[in-house]
Amino acid sequence: MGKTVALAVEKGITIGAHPGFPDLSGFGRRNMQVSLEEAKAYMIYQIGALQGFIKVHGGKLHHVKPHGALYNMAAKDYSLAKALAEAVKAVDNELIFVGLANSMMIKAAEEVGIKSAQEVFADRNYQEDGSLVPRSLPNAMIHDDQICVDRVIKMVKEESVMTVNQEKINIKADTICLHGDHPSALLFAKKLHRALLEENIKLNSVT
Amino acid sequence: MGKTVALAVEKGITIGAHPGFPDLSGFGRRNMQVSLEEAKAYMIYQIGALQGFIKVHGGKLHHVKPHGALYNMAAKDYSLAKALAEAVKAVDNELIFVGLANSMMIKAAEEVGIKSAQEVFADRNYQEDGSLVPRSLPNAMIHDDQICVDRVIKMVKEESVMTVNQEKINIKADTICLHGDHPSALLFAKKLHRALLEENIKLNSVT
Amino acid sequence: MGKTVALAVEKGITIGAHPGFPDLSGFGRRNMQVSLEEAKAYMIYQIGALQGFIKVHGGKLHHVKPHGALYNMAAKDYSLAKALAEAVKAVDNELIFVGLANSMMIKAAEEVGIKSAQEVFADRNYQEDGSLVPRSLPNAMIHDDQICVDRVIKMVKEESVMTVNQEKINIKADTICLHGDHPSALLFAKKLHRALLEENIKLNSVT
Amino acid sequence: MGKTVALAVEKGITIGAHPGFPDLSGFGRRNMQVSLEEAKAYMIYQIGALQGFIKVHGGKLHHVKPHGALYNMAAKDYSLAKALAEAVKAVDNELIFVGLANSMMIKAAEEVGIKSAQEVFADRNYQEDGSLVPRSLPNAMIHDDQICVDRVIKMVKEESVMTVNQEKINIKADTICLHGDHPSALLFAKKLHRALLEENIKLNSVT
Numbered sequence: 001m002g003k004t005v006a007l008a009v010e011k012g013i014t015i016g017a018h019p020g021f022p023d024l025s026g027f028g029r030r031n032m033q034v035s036l037e038e039a040k041a042y043m044i045y046q047i048g049a050l051q052g053f054i055k056v057h058g059g060k061l062h063h064v065k066p067h068g069a070l071y072n073m074a075a076k077d078y079s080l081a082k083a084l085a086e087a088v089k090a091v092d093n094e095l096i097f098v099g100l101a102n103s104m105m106i107k108a109a110e111e112v113g114i115k116s117a118q119e120v121f122a123d124r125n126y127q128e129d130g131s132l133v134p135r136s137l138p139n140a141m142i143h144d145d146q147i148c149v150d151r152v153i154k155m156v157k158e159e160s161v162m163t164v165n166q167e168k169i170n171i172k173a174d175t176i177c178l179h180g181d182h183p184s185a186l187l188f189a190k191k192l193h194r195a196l197l198e199e200n201i202k203l204n205s206v207t
Numbered sequence: 208m209g210k211t212v213a214l215a216v217e218k219g220i221t222i223g224a225h226p227g228f229p230d231l232s233g234f235g236r237r238n239m240q241v242s243l244e245e246a247k248a249y250m251i252y253q254i255g256a257l258q259g260f261i262k263v264h265g266g267k268l269h270h271v272k273p274h275g276a277l278y279n280m281a282a283k284d285y286s287l288a289k290a291l292a293e294a295v296k297a298v299d300n301e302l303i304f305v306g307l308a309n310s311m312m313i314k315a316a317e318e319v320g321i322k323s324a325q326e327v328f329a330d331r332n333y334q335e336d337g338s339l340v341p342r343s344l345p346n347a348m349i350h351d352d353q354i355c356v357d358r359v360i361k362m363v364k365e366e367s368v369m370t371v372n373q374e375k376i377n378i379k380a381d382t383i384c385l386h387g388d389h390p391s392a393l394l395f396a397k398k399l400h401r402a403l404l405e406e407n408i409k410l411n412s413v414t
Numbered sequence: 415m416g417k418t419v420a421l422a423v424e425k426g427i428t429i430g431a432h433p434g435f436p437d438l439s440g441f442g443r444r445n446m447q448v449s450l451e452e453a454k455a456y457m458i459y460q461i462g463a464l465q466g467f468i469k470v471h472g473g474k475l476h477h478v479k480p481h482g483a484l485y486n487m488a489a490k491d492y493s494l495a496k497a498l499a500e501a502v503k504a505v506d507n508e509l510i511f512v513g514l515a516n517s518m519m520i521k522a523a524e525e526v527g528i529k530s531a532q533e534v535f536a537d538r539n540y541q542e543d544g545s546l547v548p549r550s551l552p553n554a555m556i557h558d559d560q561i562c563v564d565r566v567i568k569m570v571k572e573e574s575v576m577t578v579n580q581e582k583i584n585i586k587a588d589t590i591c592l593h594g595d596h597p598s599a600l601l602f603a604k605k606l607h608r609a610l611l612e613e614n615i616k617l618n619s620v621t
Numbered sequence: 622m623g624k625t626v627a628l629a630v631e632k633g634i635t636i637g638a639h640p641g642f643p644d645l646s647g648f649g650r651r652n653m654q655v656s657l658e659e660a661k662a663y664m665i666y667q668i669g670a671l672q673g674f675i676k677v678h679g680g681k682l683h684h685v686k687p688h689g690a691l692y693n694m695a696a697k698d699y700s701l702a703k704a705l706a707e708a709v710k711a712v713d714n715e716l717i718f719v720g721l722a723n724s725m726m727i728k729a730a731e732e733v734g735i736k737s738a739q740e741v742f743a744d745r746n747y748q749e750d751g752s753l754v755p756r757s758l759p760n761a762m763i764h765d766d767q768i769c770v771d772r773v774i775k776m777v778k779e780e781s782v783m784t785v786n787q788e789k790i791n792i793k794a795d796t797i798c799l800h801g802d803h804p805s806a807l808l809f810a811k812k813l814h815r816a817l818l819e820e821n822i823k824l825n826s827v828t
Contacts, residue, residue: 002248023446024645025436031447033483034440041209044259052255053248056297069447090263230653231438232643238654240690241647276654416662455623455674462673466665470711504677 001053009059014205016098019046020067028068036083039070043087051091063117063206064088065098066105074108075100075131081108089114096206101171102130117174117206120155122148122192125164130171133164145188149195152176156201175206208260216266221412223305226253227274235275243290246277250294258298270324270413271295272305273312281315282307282338288315296321303413308378309337324381324413327362329355329399332371337378340371352395356402359383363408382413415467423473428619430512433460434481442482450497453484457501465505477531477620478502479512480519488522489514489545495522503528510620515585516544531588531620534569536562536606539578544585547578559602563609566590570615589620622674630680635826637719640667641688649689657704660691664708672712684738684827685709686719687726695729696721696752702729710735717827722792723751738795738827741776743769743813746785751792754785766809770816773797777822796827 008015019042020028034042043064051061066074066084074081081104088095089112099105101118109116123142125133133140142148155161155173163169178189196203215222226249227235241249250271258268273281273291281288288311295302296319306312308325316323330349332340340347349355362368362380370376385396403410422429433456434442448456457478465475480488480498488495495518502509503526513519515532523530537556539547547554556562569575569587577583592603610617629636640663641649655663664685672682687695687705695702702725709718710733720726722739730737744763746754754761763769776782776794784790799810817824 002244002251022439023437026446026448026452031445032437032440033445037209038440041260044209044263045256048259048262049252049256051259052251052298055255055299056251056294087263091259092262229646230644233653233655233659238652239644239647240652245647416658416665451623458623458673458677459670462676463666463670466669466672466712467662469669469713470665470708501677505673506676 001050002056005050005053005059006057009054009057014062015050015054015059016063016065017047017050017061018065018067019043020070023069028070031069031073036079039080039083040087040090042070043084044091047088047091061092061095063096063098065119071100071105074105075103078104078108081105082112085109085112085114098175098206100130100132101173102169118172119175119177120152120161120171120173121177122152122188123179126161126169126171128163128165128167128169130169139164145184145191148188149192152192153195153199153201156196157199208257209263212257212260212266213264216261216264221269222257222261222266223270223272224254224257224268225272225274226250227277230276235277238276238280243286246287246290247294247297249277250291251298254295254298268299268302270303270305272326278307278312281312282310285311285315288312289319292316292319292321292323305382305413307337307339308380309376325379326382326384327359327368327378327380328384329359329395330386333368333376333378335370335372335374335376337376346371352391352398355395356399359399360402360406360408363403364406415464416470419464419467419473420471423468423471428476429464429468429473430477430479431461431464431475432479432481433457434484437483442484445483445487450493453494453497454501454504456484457498458505461502461505475506475509477510477512479533485514485519488519489517492518492522495519496526499523499526499528499530512589512620514544514546515587516583532586533589533591534566534575534585534587535591536566536602537593540575540583540585542577542579542581542583544583553578559598559605562602563606566606567609567613567615570610571613622671623677626671626674626680627678630675630678635683636671636675636680637684637686638668638671638682639686639688640664641691644690649691652690652694657700660701660704661708661711663691664705665712668709668712682713682716684717684719686740692721692726695726696724699725699729702726703733706730706733706735706737719796719827721751721753722794723790739793740796740798741773741782741792741794742798743773743809744800747782747790747792749784749786749788749790751790760785766812769809770813773813774816774820774822777817778820 005015021032022042023030023032047061047064054061065071074084085097085108088097093114096115096117097105097109098117098119099109101120106116106118121132125139125142127133151161152173155171159170159172160168161171179185212222228239229249230237230239254268254271261268272278281291292304292315295304300321303322303324304312304316305324305326306316308327313323313325328339332346332349334340358368359380362378366377366379367375368378386392419429435446436456437444437446461475461478468475479485488498499511499522502511507528510529510531511519511523512531512533513523515534520530520532535546539553539556541547565575566587569585573584573586574582575585593599626636642653643663644651644653668682668685675682686692695705706718706729709716714735717736717738718726718730719738719740720730722741727737727739742753746760746763748754772782773794776792780791780793781789782792800806
C-alpha cells in the first residue's frame, strides 16, 4: 500500500478510500447484514489505516467511496447510507462522500452535512429510479465503447440519461466510475478522456 | 473497538497502539520473517486504523508498543527495531515508542529521534543481557506475587534487577507490563499499585 | 482442533461438523448473500477439514449442522437448504443433516435423500410457522430453566410446543440444541439430562 | 476449488495437496515459527479440505507437497520434515510425500515409512549440500530456457547436477517443479516436455 500512496502523493493524484465489507474471499462483493455500528467501524478502520500511509507520505485523504456490496446496499438503504456518511464526517468533515448519483448516499451526505459527489457509470444500464440494472440481469452492462462515451457526454452536458426502458431520467455526473480490472480499461479511459476534452468538458478532482 | 476507545477518551486514559504480525490464529505470538518494508506497513496500517477511532472520539494517540512476536524480535534485531521506530516517527513524531528496557528498541528510538519508554516485566525472569528468559524455559515466569512486587519496586528505586543467575544488572523502569488476561490480573494490579504508592512512587502516564 | 477430536474419539462421543460463513469477525452470525455454489463449497471445505482430523484419530463423522446465519437462512430458504443437503450427501451419503425442526432444511434433506434430525431449542420461543422468534425481539429467549425443561419434555413426549402467542403447534424433537457458551450451560445440561431420564426418555446419538 | 478439482478428475490428472502456512497476505512464503503440533494441524486441515472436494468429484488424492516457506523450512529442519511426513501418513498412508531432492523431507518420509518423490527445479541453481541458492542471492535463478532443459535432462539421465560453484553433486529427479505463475510458463512446459520425449524419457505420475 505504501508504494501506491507514495506514487499518488508524488504525482499529485487525489486519493480516496474505498472501504468495504470484511469479506476477503468474496472481495467485498456480497451483501452482508451488519449492524450500523459495525458498518461505521469498518469505515473508520479502513479510512484510518489508509490515512496512516497518506500521512507518512505527506498527502491528504480527499474522498471516500464505499466499495462493492457496501456501496450497493447503501445506495438503497437510507439508514446505512447515513451511518456511512456519519462515519466519514466523524473522521474528517472535509472529506467528500462519493455515492451513486440520485441515491440514498447523496441524500444522506446532505442530511449529515458533508460534501458529496454524484457518481455515474459509463458502461452500466440504468433503471427508472436511477439505480443500476443489477449484474444478474442480461442487459446490466453496455459493451460498446462508443455508446458508453456518448452516454457519459450526455450525462455531463444534458444532465440526463436514457434508462434501459428508453425513458429519460435526470442525472448529475460529478464523477465517472471506470473499472480498472478490465484488459481494455486503459484504452477506454483514454478514449473517454479524449472525447470529454473534445467536448470542452474540463476534468478536475471533485471539489 | 469504538466503544473501548470512547471509554478511554472519556476517562482520560492514555491510549497506545499495540501493532503486531498479521497472524490471527497465532495471536501474533509466532515469529514471522517479514521484510522491513512489510514490518513498517503493518505498523502504519494498525496505528492508522486505531487513530481513526481515536480521532472520532476526540482523543489522541499517546504511545506505540509492538505486540507479541514483533516486540520480541525487535528487542533483539536492531534493523527491525529501527524500522519500527521509523514507522512510528513517520506517523507522528511525538509518539512514545515503548520497548523492552535495555533492548534494541530503546537504542533504535534514540537513533531515529523519537521518545521511548523502557518497559519492565513484573513477573518475568531476566537474563544477563537484559533479555527475558524465554517462555520455553521452566523459570521464565515468577509466580509469587510478593516477589514480583518487590522486584518492581527495586527496579524503580534502585534501577537494577537480579537475573535468573543471581547477577545484578542495571535496568530502568519507565513503564511496567501487566498482562490482563490472567484471572488474578486485576488483583495483582491493585496490589502492585498500592505497594508503589506506599513507597511514594508516583504513577503517571509516560511523558 | 486435533486434541478435541482425539478426546471425542477416545470417549466415544459422536462428532458433527458445524460449517458456517467465512465471517471470522462476525463469528458466522451475519447473513451473507453467497451463491449456492459458494455455499456448497464452504460446506465441503469445512466438513473435509474436520474429516481430516477425525480420520487421523480413528473416528468417523456422524452428522452436519450448519452454523449461525447459514443455519438460519437455510431454515427459511429452500434453495439454500437443498444446496447444503446436496453438499452433505456428496461428501458422505450416510451423514445426518441436522436442521431446525419443521424447517426447509428437513424438507430438503428428504428431497435430496439423506437422513435428517429435527432440532428443537430448549430456551427459545417459537412462532406459529415453527420458526424461532428472532433474537432481535424481546421475548426471543426463555430465561427460566424449569420452563425450558418442561417445554423440552413436552416436545419429546407430546410432539408439540406452545408458540409465543399461546398456540399449540406440532414439533418433532430428534435432537436438542444447548448452547455451551453460557456460564450456567453445564448446570442446565445436567438438569435437563436428569429430567429426561426421570421421564424415562432414553438419550442416544441420533441414528 | 470445486471446478478445478472436477476438471482434474474428469481429465484423469493426478491431484496433489499443497498445504502451507496460514499467511494469506504473504502467500505462505514467509517463515513462521510454528510448533510441530501446529504444523501437523495445518497439514491435516488443508489436506482434509481438499479431500472433501476430491471425494465429491469422485477422485482420489495422490500426493502432498508442502508449500512455500513450509517446504523450504522442512527441507532443512528434520523435526519439522518428520512432523509433516507423520501428518501425511496419518491422513492416508498411501499418499506420496513430495519434497526437495536430497533434503530432510526425503529422509523423513523414509523414516516415517511413506512413499516420497524427490523434486528437482529446472530453473534454480543448487548449492553443494543439495539445497537451492536462496532467492535473495543474485544467481538463484537460471533464466535461459535451453540451459534449464539441458539441466533437467542431465538430472534425469545422469542423476547429477552442477552446483553454482561448478561442482557435480548427485541428485535424483522423480518430479520436476515448474512454476505456473510466469507468463511464459506454458511455453517452457511444452519445450521441456518435448525435449524429454526426444530423449526417450517417459513421463508418468509419480508412483
